[in-house]
Amino acid sequence: MKSSANSGAIIKRRFGLVIDLDRCNGCGACATACAVENNVPPAFPEVNERTGLTWMRVYRAENGRTFPDSRTVYFPISCQHCGHDTPCVSVCPQNAVDINPQTGVVSQIPERCLGCRYCMAACPYHARYFNWFDPTWPAGMEKTLNPDVSVRMRGVVEKCNLCHSRWQVAKAKAAAAGKQDLDPADYTTACAEACPAKAIVLGDLDDRNSEASRAAKSPNAFRLLAKLGTDPKIYYRSNREWVRRLGDADVAQIESEASRG
Amino acid sequence: MTNVTRRNLLKLAGGAAIGFMASPMPWRLTDELAIWTQNWSWIPVPPKGEVTTRMTACSLCPSGCAVQARCIGGLPVSLRAPAGSAALCSLGLTGHHLPYHPARLLAPVRVTERADALHTNPVRLGEVVTETAAAIAAAKAGLGTVAVLDMRPGRSISWAWRSLLSGLPGGAVIAGPGREGASLATLERMLAIESGSLGLDFEHARTIVSFGAPLADGWGSPRTLQRLLGGSRGNVRLIHVDPLRSPTAEIADRWLPARPGTEAVLALGLAHVLIAENLVDRAAAAKAVDFERYSLLVSRVTAEKAAAVTGIAADAIIATAREIARAMPAVVLAGEDAGGGRFGRAAETAILGLNLILGNAGKGGGFLARPDLPAPFDSASLAPVQDLDQLPDRSVALLLIDASAGDAAFPWRVVERKLIAKGGLVVALSPFFAGTARHANLIVPAPTFLEAMFELPAGFDAPAATLGISAPLIAAREGGADPASFVRAVAAASRIDLPGAWARSEDLIKARVARIHRVGRGSVMSIADGAEKPLAAVATPDALLEALMGGAKWEDAPSPSVQSMKTMLLGDAAGELERISTCATAPKQSPQYPLTLLPRAPRDATASAVVSPVITKLYRESVLRRSPETAVLNPATARELRLRAGRKASLETAAGAIGVTIATSGSVMPGAVEIAVSPGAIALGDMHTAVKMEILEICAIDESGGWRQSAARLVEA
Numbered sequence: 001m002k003s004s005a006n007s008g009a010i011i012k013r014r015f016g017l018v019i020d021l022d023r024c025n026g027c028g029a030c031a032t033a034c035a036v037e038n039n040v041p042p043a044f045p046e047v048n049e050r051t052g053l054t055w056m057r058v059y060r061a062e063n064g065r066t067f068p069d070s071r072t073v074y075f076p077i078s079c080q081h082c083g084h085d086t087p088c089v090s091v092c093p094q095n096a097v098d099i100n101p102q103t104g105v106v107s108q109i110p111e112r113c114l115g116c117r118y119c120m121a122a123c124p125y126h127a128r129y130f131n132w133f134d135p136t137w138p139a140g141m142e143k144t145l146n147p148d149v150s151v152r153m154r155g156v157v158e159k160c161n162l163c164h165s166r167w168q169v170a171k172a173k174a175a176a177a178g179k180q181d182l183d184p185a186d187y188t189t190a191c192a193e194a195c196p197a198k199a200i201v202l203g204d205l206d207d208r209n210s211e212a213s214r215a216a217k218s219p220n221a222f223r224l225l226a227k228l229g230t231d232p233k234i235y236y237r238s239n240r241e242w243v244r245r246l247g248d249a250d251v252a253q254i255e256s257e258a259s260r261g
Numbered sequence: 262m263t264n265v266t267r268r269n270l271l272k273l274a275g276g277a278a279i280g281f282m283a284s285p286m287p288w289r290l291t292d293e294l295a296i297w298t299q300n301w302s303w304i305p306v307p308p309k310g311e312v313t314t315r316m317t318a319c320s321l322c323p324s325g326c327a328v329q330a331r332c333i334g335g336l337p338v339s340l341r342a343p344a345g346s347a348a349l350c351s352l353g354l355t356g357h358h359l360p361y362h363p364a365r366l367l368a369p370v371r372v373t374e375r376a377d378a379l380h381t382n383p384v385r386l387g388e389v390v391t392e393t394a395a396a397i398a399a400a401k402a403g404l405g406t407v408a409v410l411d412m413r414p415g416r417s418i419s420w421a422w423r424s425l426l427s428g429l430p431g432g433a434v435i436a437g438p439g440r441e442g443a444s445l446a447t448l449e450r451m452l453a454i455e456s457g458s459l460g461l462d463f464e465h466a467r468t469i470v471s472f473g474a475p476l477a478d479g480w481g482s483p484r485t486l487q488r489l490l491g492g493s494r495g496n497v498r499l500i501h502v503d504p505l506r507s508p509t510a511e512i513a514d515r516w517l518p519a520r521p522g523t524e525a526v527l528a529l530g531l532a533h534v535l536i537a538e539n540l541v542d543r544a545a546a547a548k549a550v551d552f553e554r555y556s557l558l559v560s561r562v563t564a565e566k567a568a569a570v571t572g573i574a575a576d577a578i579i580a581t582a583r584e585i586a587r588a589m590p591a592v593v594l595a596g597e598d599a600g601g602g603r604f605g606r607a608a609e610t611a612i613l614g615l616n617l618i619l620g621n622a623g624k625g626g627g628f629l630a631r632p633d634l635p636a637p638f639d640s641a642s643l644a645p646v647q648d649l650d651q652l653p654d655r656s657v658a659l660l661l662i663d664a665s666a667g668d669a670a671f672p673w674r675v676v677e678r679k680l681i682a683k684g685g686l687v688v689a690l691s692p693f694f695a696g697t698a699r700h701a702n703l704i705v706p707a708p709t710f711l712e713a714m715f716e717l718p719a720g721f722d723a724p725a726a727t728l729g730i731s732a733p734l735i736a737a738r739e740g741g742a743d744p745a746s747f748v749r750a751v752a753a754a755s756r757i758d759l760p761g762a763w764a765r766s767e768d769l770i771k772a773r774v775a776r777i778h779r780v781g782r783g784s785v786m787s788i789a790d791g792a793e794k795p796l797a798a799v800a801t802p803d804a805l806l807e808a809l810m811g812g813a814k815w816e817d818a819p820s821p822s823v824q825s826m827k828t829m830l831l832g833d834a835a836g837e838l839e840r841i842s843t844c845a846t847a848p849k850q851s852p853q854y855p856l857t858l859l860p861r862a863p864r865d866a867t868a869s870a871v872v873s874p875v876i877t878k879l880y881r882e883s884v885l886r887r888s889p890e891t892a893v894l895n896p897a898t899a900r901e902l903r904l905r906a907g908r909k910a911s912l913e914t915a916a917g918a919i920g921v922t923i924a925t926s927g928s929v930m931p932g933a934v935e936i937a938v939s940p941g942a943i944a945l946g947d948m949h950t951a952v953k954m955e956i957l958e959i960c961a962i963d964e965s966g967g968w969r970q971s972a973a974r975l976v977e978a
Contacts (some may be wrong), residue, residue: 028878058885068930070926136303
């Protein structure tokens, strides 16, 4: 669904991801592609899973049963791009977090961020990351950085923005072609593009014709911690009931399961 | 006139302070300060320049995936799969980082060991050539043999190595141990194929029976995985045999968790059911010269007996055999693991023998004959290509390692025991001071991915011969050496005449492309637009080369059927299989080593000596992939052995010990210890952390040179 605001110049969309957990094999290509696309630096030697920067992080969770009845699911978790009562937006003292009215994407503005990390404490999905170190790459590797994304400094929070730079490029392409709106085929996220199993789909959740919208409405679709009422725009799908039940589990629980494994 | 009093001054100051705080100024200052602190001179600035798109192919593993590179100012800043092509793995997505990897070598080095640490000292290329030639002279004088360990056999450079070795005592090219598709050599011997090789027709298979092939972890062509995971899976069924609840087990229709080391018994048990229920292909079975002996042997391994040994229920074994026979064509694989290597000779023979009785050889959806690619030049004699176990122990005086196009993970001991008692001379061609090259005495830096033209012959599982070329996108670093030039220099210093008029690797590749063009068979598939045209329509060899450099792939005409008149179901493992067929119980664990150590790895962890430092996202910054220092066992096993999760422990085998952290998971078979063979600190770009002993170095080596499982114990620190 497209709706115009004011004079009709702004086209509002509600972009989101639909991730098919029954297809995900935990290869990690989404996490790698995300880091390359968004100039997320490699880890310092002292970094661990608590202090790392992973805009897209794949967790491994088990069904709690033992061999040979044990089953594993891989859960790619990024910022869930909440739509209502977005916890990180409401707690930021700097207005460094906002929701883009054109895309529905929760944006992080590192230049405004003071590094207080209230947003990290507020996020129920543990999807925000703090730059504990200056971003550094091995000598020469800075030549491989994506010119469309600026590098963030130590002391600020960062997170998934659904590849905002790609959206900008798609919008510019549409404008150059004299179109008011971008072509959905021109905009996809790095994680969706890299997934070898095509388990991740990006699309306008309000567009009834988009694959993502149809998938999000399927009976096996669910959202993480939907009970909180934050209206996330990241949907998950699975035909396995125990996997769908994980949607109501605290992400910390999934994290601790993964750490034990 | 108003008196300026102390009180007035204080009021003014207080008012000013309150006014300042109420104004936007402090917030603006804070903002500016925040922005200022985010723009230090040492913060990297992304490059600027003209944006272009170039096509190439990934040379980091044998799959040779098509790559679309986004370049800024001519340098690649991101790699992706072109539309319609198989997606890239984590290694491929970050391949443009590798030329800048901290372990990259920029000059030849001599490796010395001081205080348990390896050090490198620069040497001139001429010195390396002279020392290599001296070792060849010594070998000629009878002090040992010369061998080349080729991590990616089948390339044109392999012919150059084989020419160099052809006149030398015992000269042989050794294909990298444990490499993917190595088990096909066993099947080729069972089929007595004299020329060409076998390919796999996954596309038309209705059943894939995978004994340990980690299909979901990057085994074989990515297209197979896409077919299994994607919406087009259709009616293909996957039966997976693996003691681990691996990602492949997760996507399998049927998972058979056979006890480690009992796969041969399971294969014989399946053969028993197939023969007993008359489900075999009679015509194919009749070709086997040893069918009677084979039938007698498998008649001893009933489903019940196989169940007792493998831990798989007899009903499941019978149902699986019927399921395979019902959904033909089926392909049965003895899959190599990127960390665990191959099954033993007996297990491979028993597993692959199922293909022969099912009639999968030479049938669509099974194994197809695949003619070899044309050689780059004619040569009167070439040294043979062998498996490592065909080489006598303590025989090699000079070992040349060609890791220029990739690497593999294996215990160095399997190679080391082939060297003469004094150790011999080991010279490696590798872009990095990492991986196998760390065991060399001298290292010559070869170009890495995107720095030079690399040849991409078909992967082992391709149904027909193919050739792609990985075109260079950036200039090679100074100080490196072209592998073919090195071969020429060594030959010249050793006064060995090499056939062909080539000087560099590019010349060899161009010569092979010209020969393919001369044969005129097959077609050329463009990656950019997906168009396919017959090779005959490509006017000149240069036009073919240009197309291949632009990301196109040449594919041979459809393969003829396997011309095999006589087959051997027991291959060269008859004795071992006789012994196995008489065992009635599962192999007993010794009380000293009550656990079975299972090292495993996804392909992208070991296909190259190094990975991009960004891959820390998978290993260090999350727990998606386990570190090599985490030993995972079943909670019940941990309780039984009084081991606690999170505790430090020593993982010990008869070959050594390493320090690990204990973790528990219900997905691990009771009695097993799963451990990941994953990139170490150096491979991830951390050159300052001390190198620890690698897990593979404590694995037991079996009779056929495999290290898939070892008896082990865990002792809490």
